[in-house]
Amino acid sequence: MTHSIALQFLNGLSLAALLFLLASGFTLTFGLARVVNMAHGAYYLIGGYLGLQVVVWTGSFSLGVVAGGLSVVAINFAVDRTLITRTKGDPLLQVLLTIGITYVIAETALLIWGGDPMRVPQPDWARGPVVLPGDVFYPRYRFLLIVLGLAVAALLWALYRLTPMGAIVRAGVDDREMTEALGVNITLLFTLVFALAAFLAGASGVLGGAFLTLYPHAEWDILILALVVVIIGGLGSIEGAMAGSLFVGLIDSFGRWLLPEAAGFMLFGPMAVLLLLRPQGLFGRAH
Amino acid sequence: MAPRDPILVVDDIHTYYGDSYVLQGISLAVQPEQVFAVLGRNGMGKTTLIRSILSLTPPARGTVRYQGRDLTGMPAYRIARLPIGLVPQGRRVFGSLTVRENLTLPQSALSGVTRKPRWTLERVYELFPGLSERARQMAGSLSGGEQSMLSISRALMRDPDLLVMDEPTEGLAPVIVREIEAIIKRLRAEGLPVLLVEQNYRLAMALADEVAILAGGKTVWTGTPAALQADDSARARWLGV
Amino acid sequence: MSAVLEVSGLTKRFGGLAAVDDVTFQVSPGEHCVLLGPNGAGKTTLFHLITGTFPATTGRIALFGRDVTTMGAAARCRLGVGRTFQISNVFPTLTPVQNVLLAMGGGHDGGWSLFRSGRGDRTTRDRAEALLERVGIAEAAHTETASLSYGARRQLELALALAGEPRAVFLDEPCAGLSPAERSRVVDIIEALPESITLVMVEHDMDVAFQVARRLVVMNRGRLIADGSPEAVRADATVQEVYLGAA
Amino acid sequence: QDDPIKIGVLLPLSGGLAASGEDALHGFELYWNQAGMEAGGRPIEIISADTSCNPDNAINAARRLAFNDEVDFLVGPLCGHEGPAVAQVSGDTGLPLLLVPAAADSQTKWDRVPTVVRTGFSSSQDSHPFGEFLYNDLGLRNVTFVGQDYTYGQEKTLGAVRTFEALGGKVDDIIWVPLSATDYGPVLASVPSGTEAVVPVVVGAHRNRFFETWFDFGYDRRFQLVGLNLLQADALKAVDDRAVGLISVAQNYSQGIDTPENKAFIDSFVEAYGEVPSYFAEMMFTTAKWAHQAIDAIDGDVSDRDAFLAAVREAEVVGPRGPVKLDEYDNPIQNTYISRVERVDHPKLGSVLMNVPVKTIENVSQFWTEDPEAFLARGPYQR
Amino acid sequence: MGRLILLAAIALALATVPMLGNPFWVGLTMQVLVFGLLAVSVDFMIRQVGLFPLCNGAFFAVAAYTVAMLETGGWPTVAAVPAAIAAAALMGMAFGISVRTGGVYFILITLAFGQMALSVATSWTALTGGDNGITNIPYPAVAGVGPTDLSQMFFVVLALVGLMVLVYARIITSQFGLTLNGIRDAETRMVALGYRTVTRKYVAFVISSVFAGVAGVLYAYTNQFVSPAAASLLVSVEAGLMAILGGSGTVIGPFLGATVIMGIRNIVSAMVPGWPILMGLVFIAVVLFLPRGLVGLTGRIKRARP
Numbered sequence A: 001m002t003h004s005i006a007l008q009f010l011n012g013l014s015l016a017a018l019l020f021l022l023a024s025g026f027t028l029t030f031g032l033a034r035v036v037n038m039a040h041g042a043y044y045l046i047g048g049y050l051g052l053q054v055v056v057w058t059g060s061f062s063l064g065v066v067a068g069g070l071s072v073v074a075i076n077f078a079v080d081r082t083l084i085t086r087t088k089g090d091p092l093l094q095v096l097l098t099i100g101i102t103y104v105i106a107e108t109a110l111l112i113w114g115g116d117p118m119r120v121p122q123p124d125w126a127r128g129p130v131v132l133p134g135d136v137f138y139p140r141y142r143f144l145l146i147v148l149g150l151a152v153a154a155l156l157w158a159l160y161r162l163t164p165m166g167a168i169v170r171a172g173v174d175d176r177e178m179t180e181a182l183g184v185n186i187t188l189l190f191t192l193v194f195a196l197a198a199f200l201a202g203a204s205g206v207l208g209g210a211f212l213t214l215y216p217h218a219e220w221d222i223l224i225l226a227l228v229v230v231i232i233g234g235l236g237s238i239e240g241a242m243a244g245s246l247f248v249g250l251i252d253s254f255g256r257w258l259l260p261e262a263a264g265f266m267l268f269g270p271m272a273v274l275l276l277l278r279p280q281g282l283f284g285r286a287h
Numbered sequence B: 001m002a003p004r005d006p007i008l009v010v011d012d013i014h015t016y017y018g019d020s021y022v023l024q025g026i027s028l029a030v031q032p033e034q035v036f037a038v039l040g041r042n043g044m045g046k047t048t049l050i051r052s053i054l055s056l057t058p059p060a061r062g063t064v065r066y067q068g069r070d071l072t073g074m075p076a077y078r079i080a081r082l083p084i085g086l087v088p089q090g091r092r093v094f095g096s097l098t099v100r101e102n103l104t105l106p107q108s109a110l111s112g113v114t115r116k117p118r119w120t121l122e123r124v125y126e127l128f129p130g131l132s133e134r135a136r137q138m139a140g141s142l143s144g145g146e147q148s149m150l151s152i153s154r155a156l157m158r159d160p161d162l163l164v165m166d167e168p169t170e171g172l173a174p175v176i177v178r179e180i181e182a183i184i185k186r187l188r189a190e191g192l193p194v195l196l197v198e199q200n201y202r203l204a205m206a207l208a209d210e211v212a213i214l215a216g217g218k219t220v221w222t223g224t225p226a227a228l229q230a231d232d233s234a235r236a237r238w239l240g241v
Numbered sequence C: 001m002s003a004v005l006e007v008s009g010l011t012k013r014f015g016g017l018a019a020v021d022d023v024t025f026q027v028s029p030g031e032h033c034v035l036l037g038p039n040g041a042g043k044t045t046l047f048h049l050i051t052g053t054f055p056a057t058t059g060r061i062a063l064f065g066r067d068v069t070t071m072g073a074a075a076r077c078r079l080g081v082g083r084t085f086q087i088s089n090v091f092p093t094l095t096p097v098q099n100v101l102l103a104m105g106g107g108h109d110g111g112w113s114l115f116r117s118g119r120g121d122r123t124t125r126d127r128a129e130a131l132l133e134r135v136g137i138a139e140a141a142h143t144e145t146a147s148l149s150y151g152a153r154r155q156l157e158l159a160l161a162l163a164g165e166p167r168a169v170f171l172d173e174p175c176a177g178l179s180p181a182e183r184s185r186v187v188d189i190i191e192a193l194p195e196s197i198t199l200v201m202v203e204h205d206m207d208v209a210f211q212v213a214r215r216l217v218v219m220n221r222g223r224l225i226a227d228g229s230p231e232a233v234r235a236d237a238t239v240q241e242v243y244l245g246a247a
Numbered sequence D: 001q002d003d004p005i006k007i008g009v010l011l012p013l014s015g016g017l018a019a020s021g022e023d024a025l026h027g028f029e030l031y032w033n034q035a036g037m038e039a040g041g042r043p044i045e046i047i048s049a050d051t052s053c054n055p056d057n058a059i060n061a062a063r064r065l066a067f068n069d070e071v072d073f074l075v076g077p078l079c080g081h082e083g084p085a086v087a088q089v090s091g092d093t094g095l096p097l098l099l100v101p102a103a104a105d106s107q108t109k110w111d112r113v114p115t116v117v118r119t120g121f122s123s124s125q126d127s128h129p130f131g132e133f134l135y136n137d138l139g140l141r142n143v144t145f146v147g148q149d150y151t152y153g154q155e156k157t158l159g160a161v162r163t164f165e166a167l168g169g170k171v172d173d174i175i176w177v178p179l180s181a182t183d184y185g186p187v188l189a190s191v192p193s194g195t196e197a198v199v200p201v202v203v204g205a206h207r208n209r210f211f212e213t214w215f216d217f218g219y220d221r222r223f224q225l226v227g228l229n230l231l232q233a234d235a236l237k238a239v240d241d242r243a244v245g246l247i248s249v250a251q252n253y254s255q256g257i258d259t260p261e262n263k264a265f266i267d268s269f270v271e272a273y274g275e276v277p278s279y280f281a282e283m284m285f286t287t288a289k290w291a292h293q294a295i296d297a298i299d300g301d302v303s304d305r306d307a308f309l310a311a312v313r314e315a316e317v318v319g320p321r322g323p324v325k326l327d328e329y330d331n332p333i334q335n336t337y338i339s340r341v342e343r344v345d346h347p348k349l350g351s352v353l354m355n356v357p358v359k360t361i362e363n364v365s366q367f368w369t370e371d372p373e374a375f376l377a378r379g380p381y382q383r
Numbered sequence E: 001m002g003r004l005i006l007l008a009a010i011a012l013a014l015a016t017v018p019m020l021g022n023p024f025w026v027g028l029t030m031q032v033l034v035f036g037l038l039a040v041s042v043d044f045m046i047r048q049v050g051l052f053p054l055c056n057g058a059f060f061a062v063a064a065y066t067v068a069m070l071e072t073g074g075w076p077t078v079a080a081v082p083a084a085i086a087a088a089a090l091m092g093m094a095f096g097i098s099v100r101t102g103g104v105y106f107i108l109i110t111l112a113f114g115q116m117a118l119s120v121a122t123s124w125t126a127l128t129g130g131d132n133g134i135t136n137i138p139y140p141a142v143a144g145v146g147p148t149d150l151s152q153m154f155f156v157v158l159a160l161v162g163l164m165v166l167v168y169a170r171i172i173t174s175q176f177g178l179t180l181n182g183i184r185d186a187e188t189r190m191v192a193l194g195y196r197t198v199t200r201k202y203v204a205f206v207i208s209s210v211f212a213g214v215a216g217v218l219y220a221y222t223n224q225f226v227s228p229a230a231a232s233l234l235v236s237v238e239a240g241l242m243a244i245l246g247g248s249g250t251v252i253g254p255f256l257g258a259t260v261i262m263g264i265r266n267i268v269s270a271m272v273p274g275w276p277i278l279m280g281l282v283f284i285a286v287v288l289f290l291p292r293g294l295v296g297l298t299g300r301i302k303r304a305r306p
């Protein structure tokens, strides 16, 4: 019993770590620039595939993660400059546009990599189970993912809360024009933030592809989870993304274990209840 | 005092919001160490003038020169770094930042400060003690007047060489208005030029070295406060006082 | 006749701060009362409590003789309360006429018809336009409100407070941001209000305040510190010190 | 007559199942190319339409083939839930439909349409012998099933559960996994510890996810893994030698069938498309051959739809999967192959993983050994 | 008035479709009408209330399933249709609590409700036929009278959708519609003006569910089968996209959008491999060149003329 609980807890954490990497980028772009980027799921997918390609060519997993991230940074830069700016902040247009981008990216990926599920090969140093006290077997890879998730969370939190950059970025959300009128090159700053978010999305595609596999439609599956994370935690809040991914990760793993029959309700039921009690999410601010 | 080059020159600017033609040829010049007041009834284009100068709504035609430099086509953040401080209409404090964060923001590295600022937190708190009591409160929950004080302080923290104020005393209690009056006088004495839009006629008269009146997007009257005081018909016609 | 507004022991705390602190006072029918006080004294908060924007921490509020302490904002409005917001709160994508039409229907939670036209009938529309004329933005009556200047939006704000024909109006700095010409128009409107309408107003422009007020109430740090005729209050030493400043 | 016979093929050519759809289409085209694009003395024209695995699209696509392209008969669709939609168009228009690979049990049992003939398989058809295989051949007594929670998964799983239990086996648990599940960690952690073997019935990308999670967590050291629907040819592409020796799937086809028909099929497919065909390709290949025989039997006069359908019903075909003929309910009687993964050397592809039959059960009916009436009276497999 | 004439002209033009004598076109046009109506139900929330619901597919599906189950279970149309619309409305009343939230939160909570409905449709096999759905739904018939073939069915659908469009046009310009616009713009002000805003949003939500329900009823009768695909997230998302693509806030827009999306799905898909790319490009192009949707095209043409 305790054995299973420990295992499910770790499972929840590892899914949470992946979701956090993806959702923190989404929350940054929405929270900061008020851009609803539905293409985030497609970024995950294409980052994963490109990273996979690099891993296959070079044999280096780390290189693949970086390449997956950077390629999405490039894609996002082009998309943002040529397309998203043209929506002038209208969320309806952003939704239409970024879903359009998702279609294009996902279908292109399908043409290039085909529809068979693919897995990013895990590096040798992360393969196989580690044995924990109490004879619990747990995959080393997922262990490392949890550690990475924690590290990135700490880093982002510090960046957001402790450095002036965080304050400026939040100011930019409140009133972009005024921030600029105080001498901040907000366009550049947002470009950097977008790049960071895009990098996280692309890199998490590679990281996720190594245990959840990459396949057509993964972009929607993962996007929905990321959205749930962000909404539960509260949009635009890094703390929220952390709490939200823990919530989703743990609910998913314990729910599947304890109440597999109700899987359809497991994730969305608690989310609906939570939102009705606290419409702005756990860490969101009521306006 | 020997005539010097004006610090800010606005030369025949025309500004549109989409299709609506708001500024229809405005010219003015602000001299160094001068308080230049812009008056006019509601909707005459005062705020638009300020937005045009700071490139927030760039004029379609005409030029703005600051210290001899043409500001045409310069992005707003570069103009702010000249440095020019802005107190916008409606205060526009950053509601989800604390008071303190609002104040330190203009001096953070990303805002492009290049010299040691003359204004510090201490100096600003000294000016508005009410703010120092609320340093860790979210600016969005400040009272209207407190927000005004914060907005003025934030502009000062930008350490400006020119201060642009759009109705800074709106919603301030008379005591504070008097304080602001004193502050602007002091700043002017320290050599800081101020471009001031103000609905408080008494205050504008007390502070201004020169006055321009806008109506229908045009400059309809310019001169000294004394001349305006004497021109009853202009006052009645353009300002309703 | 009983008081229009009765506030007793009213307190609102934000964390450690008592923004409104044990306030008790009454306003009689037809009274024109101006609320003064330094910035941050708690005036707007008091208005929010009276109109029901948020609940009081402790204390009791009665409007028109009814205890409304736990009643929501909409319900209080339907009792006959009109208000303006210190920071303009109008409908940006609608025209001023539509703004006013909405304000006219709100007093009885009207406008439920799915089939009657939202443009209103001739007479309602005329009344709406007349009101806009009265506050001075008739020429912009049919443009989108978002493109109005700051001052024009303040004037619309006033129109919204009056449109529902309230029995009591609460105006939070209606003249802020207005030019002197528009200010005197607002004063005229207020003076022309029917005797039966009770008015409570926050205003920092002393000229306006003294012109309108038949009674002055002064707050400081959440508490009432003076209450009386304009002359008496103006002479009060504390008021001079904390609010007016030594002239 | 030399105007062509038009065959309308309904498959998902975009979206998540595009790869399977394409593979199926390849199998179909391969046959006709080998047959010289001709049957019953008339040229063959193949008109394919994309269903994106969505019944609404499928119904429109079927109507378009029927009315705009005026095809002579329909072949497809792939996804189980598109089957009823397309069958309905067939019933409405009288256009014959060779139902393949869509596998929903009900279409050859409770919801038959007179113009629809199945040339693929029914979901639970191969599960019945598999359940007995678990008990008799592997000697298992306590197993846990992991079933995909939708119609195909339920039918496939519960078919095996029934025959396994009938012999006295005990099912410790059936873990139903919704199609939306992303992570198999939690699923596998709930396998009861006393169980001997785990039998997965998972589809699509779930197959590889299941496989990876199984080994990542070291379950291979704790339980036996017996795949009922786990590693078909397409899923083998993304796994490594850990799979070697696993029972991977029970189905009406296995790449390693040792017959001349199958060898020739595999070789020509690899030749044409550079990869091993999946069961989708085989099913379409045999369907094409089947149609060919029927068209020949009626001398190419497919405009007589009743005659065409009768010819299809009478045909006995030998495909790569072995001999096939229809039962009275229009469902194929054919072999079931229980496969194991092996590494084999292929002359063209080099060393590859392939499914090889470990046990062949011949002439399996969709009702297994039961009386059809009794089977039908029991109703569909539902959880 | 001019608009009425335009609508009548469109209806008249559509009435000629069955004369083409090709059931494919008739069937496709019916689907455009049905999904256009669903898009209208979504656009009502998007434009008038300022909330983007992702659960209208669930209302659509619950109505369609109700019709399917009752009609195949031998109930008469006069009972099945009201029951189906009532089912959609009831579900709307239940999901309606989501109007307590706003913005992106609303999108997500309605997504959650929609996904829950979908999981019922796929796993409760005994009731819904699971993944395979329910087939062989007969055409509607009132007292034995009803359409007997596709083109008669077409006219029934055309008439009903036309009626719903007229009702819709009336609602959005009604007093109630104006108060919804007020809530969209400044809810706190509406409250301060005395309106019960949450109740109004709730009512709007239920109206939207009824429109979606009517669309679902028509869907069941025209397609003659229902499967969980009707409840999928994609249905809700695409309904919204149809509205935005065609021109949100207009009556015709959702139908234009439905025409384009259904056209790409069912006609272009046969000609272009990888057609979803094309669909994506159309979305992108609309944002870039016609931010007000396809109806913005007429404005452009007018302006281009001197």
Ligand SMILES: Nc1ncnc2c1ncn2[C@@H]1O[C@H](COP(=O)(O)OP(=O)(O)OP(=O)(O)O)[C@@H](O)[C@H]1O
Residues within 6 Å of the ligand: B017, B020, B022, B040, B041, B042, B043, B044, B045, B046, B047, B048, B049, B089, C146, C147, C148, C149, C150, C151, C152, C177, C179
């Ligand atoms: N965003 C906008 N779009 C369109 N028109 C605008 C916009 N902002 C302002 N206007 C119009 O431009 C004109 C000038 O507005 P502006 O805000 O500059 O006036 P102002 O003199 O500052 O008035 P106030 O004293 O009320 O602040 C007004 O007629 C106003 O309606």
Ligand SMILES: Nc1ncnc2c1ncn2[C@@H]1O[C@H](COP(=O)(O)OP(=O)(O)OP(=O)(O)O)[C@@H](O)[C@H]1O
Residues within 6 Å of the ligand: B134, B137, B141, B142, B143, B144, B145, B146, B171, C014, C015, C017, C019, C037, C038, C039, C040, C041, C042, C043, C044, C045, C046, C086
């Ligand atoms: N949500 C809140 N959280 C914390 N403090 C608050 C909050 N709202 C208001 N306050 C504080 O309560 C005090 C009273 O605010 P209020 O807005 O009522 O002042 P006011 O009298 O209207 O001032 P002004 O004349 O400047 O508008 C202020 O000091 C303000 O900072």
Ligand SMILES: [Mg+2]
Residues within 6 Å of the ligand: B046, B047, B048, B089, B166, C149, C150, C151
């Ligand atoms: Mg202004």
Ligand SMILES: [Mg+2]
Residues within 6 Å of the ligand: B143, B144, B145, C043, C044, C045, C086, C172
């Ligand atoms: Mg106030």
